[in-house]
Amino acid sequence: xxxxxIAAMMMAALTACSQEAKQxxxxxxxxxxxxxxxxxxxxxxxxxxxxxxxxxxxxxxAEKAASEVKEAVAPEAKPAxxxxxxxxxxxxxxxxxxxxxxxxxxxxxxxPGVGKKDEWEPRIKQGQETLHKHAIEGFKGMPAKGGNExxxxxxxxxxxxxxxxxxxxxx
Numbered sequence: 001x002x003x004x005x006i007a008a009m010m011m012a013a014l015t016a017c018s019q020e021a022k023q024x025x026x027x028x029x030x031x032x033x034x035x036x037x038x039x040x041x042x043x044x045x046x047x048x049x050x051x052x053x054x055x056x057x058x059x060x061x062a063e064k065a066a067s068e069v070k071e072a073v074a075p076e077a078k079p080a081x082x083x084x085x086x087x088x089x090x091x092x093x094x095x096x097x098x099x100x101x102x103x104x105x106x107x108x109x110x111x112p113g114v115g116k117k118d119e120w121e122p123r124i125k126q127g128q129e130t131l132h133k134h135a136i137e138g139f140k141g142m143p144a145k146g147g148n149e150x151x152x153x154x155x156x157x158x159x160x161x162x163x164x165x166x167x168x169x170x171x
Contacts (some may be wrong), residue, residue, distance in 0.1 A: 091158065092162030
């Protein structure tokens with residue numbers, strides 16, 4: 001009978017130790033989970049602050065670029081009547097440098113930068129005619145003729161062809 005009592009006492013002691021170990025393990029796991037949660041929240045807060053700061057800088061850059069474009073185009077100037085020259089004789093690069101570069105140099109998010117094939121690829125797939133139409137009439141955030149109403153349609157087309165060709169098109 002003594003052996004049976006000793007065996008029962010040993011089982012009870014093992015069970016108690018096991019319960020105690022489980023509780024300690026559970027508490028340790030909860031402490032670790034709490035630390036991870038706090039560290040993650042801090043990292044997310046820091047990332048959110050960085051994103052907000054970057055977005056603010058982008059907005060400032062976009063505002064500056066927009067004001068430079070507005071300054072480059074005289075507000076009271078009316079488009080002059082122009083005789084359309086053949087697009088082949090218009091220097092698309094010169095038009096790009098004078099009018100388009102302010103927005104299409106790759107610094108404004110959502111605006112395809114010249115030479116950035118991945119940004120131009122979906123636009124090029126729409127075709128030359130669609131690109132010309134969007135540039136001449138305006139599209140989404142881009143004003144008609146890039147904000148320079150003094151440009152002829154052929155000058156706009158030449159600039160579009162230059163930008164697209166520099167970015168992978170073969171117009």
